Amino acid sequence: MTLAEPRVRAALPAPVETVEAGLASIAEHGLAILPGVLGGARLEEARAALYRAADQDRARGREQKFALDYVGDETNQRVWNLLSRDPVFADMAEHPTALAFIRAILGWPALLGNISANITGPGGGEMVLHADQIFVPEPWARDAQGLNICWCLDDFTEETGATRIVAGSHRLNRAPRPDEAGAETVAVEAPAGAIVVLDSRVWHKTGNNRTADRRRGGVFAWYTRPIYRQQENWFLSLDPSVRQFASDEMLTLLGWKTTGLGLVNGASPA
Numbered sequence: 001m002t003l004a005e006p007r008v009r010a011a012l013p014a015p016v017e018t019v020e021a022g023l024a025s026i027a028e029h030g031l032a033i034l035p036g037v038l039g040g041a042r043l044e045e046a047r048a049a050l051y052r053a054a055d056q057d058r059a060r061g062r063e064q065k066f067a068l069d070y071v072g073d074e075t076n077q078r079v080w081n082l083l084s085r086d087p088v089f090a091d092m093a094e095h096p097t098a099l100a101f102i103r104a105i106l107g108w109p110a111l112l113g114n115i116s117a118n119i120t121g122p123g124g125g126e127m128v129l130h131a132d133q134i135f136v137p138e139p140w141a142r143d144a145q146g147l148n149i150c151w152c153l154d155d156f157t158e159e160t161g162a163t164r165i166v167a168g169s170h171r172l173n174r175a176p177r178p179d180e181a182g183a184e185t186v187a188v189e190a191p192a193g194a195i196v197v198l199d200s201r202v203w204h205k206t207g208n209n210r211t212a213d214r215r216r217g218g219v220f221a222w223y224t225r226p227i228y229r230q231q232e233n234w235f236l237s238l239d240p241s242v243r244q245f246a247s248d249e250m251l252t253l254l255g256w257k258t259t260g261l262g263l264v265n266g267a268s269p270a
């Protein structure tokens, strides 16, 4: 990084309680931490649904690794296409607080690129340091092209492998170069039930899980402006009952309700 580039800091922003404060935190630091968005029985329901899906995938040999995870790491576990696994994940993807951030930063319509999980396990390795919009050719436009909303279903701590970020790096408005992979990062510590809203340009990675026996479940809802291809191909993989009972907002997020792009014979498919 040259001196002409904005300073990035290792410090974490303070948690906030409102969307308005969250938007200010994202503008300044590239992320916002909002505790208590999920609580009580809803948190337990989401957690149970995630670990049920993860354990089923492992037992059936259905795990799929991710390209940015370290090769050979058999500890951390990805669970994809959560919409098809339990209705609680649709509730999270279209949670009013989540959509308030999407509307304010990306505008509407926006697309849900995926809602998937990364579960760290004891001894689990880190991920490659990255920005989520790395598929966008540089130079990047002035504004974020996506938002990643992490739902902490367990306590995110340094020991459990909390996501690690380079706060303020969104202001560099470019992806990290290979020689910056070792940049100083800080663990985003947040209690179970919190959401962490990440600007798609902020540099981050999974942390090492150094516990003897604790998993860290994080559900990542990834949204983009409507010109980008979704990470999950919902049209092939989505359980049809999700679309059948979807709200108008969910149909828009999935790409079934659309204008201009993604038409079927010139008309919106839904």
Ligand SMILES: O=C(O)CCC(=O)C(=O)O
Binding pocket: 118, 127, 132, 161, 162, 163, 164, 204, 205, 206, 207, 218, 220
């Ligand atoms: O698991 C984490 O903490 C980060 C995951 C992540 O950055 C990603 O999936 O893009």
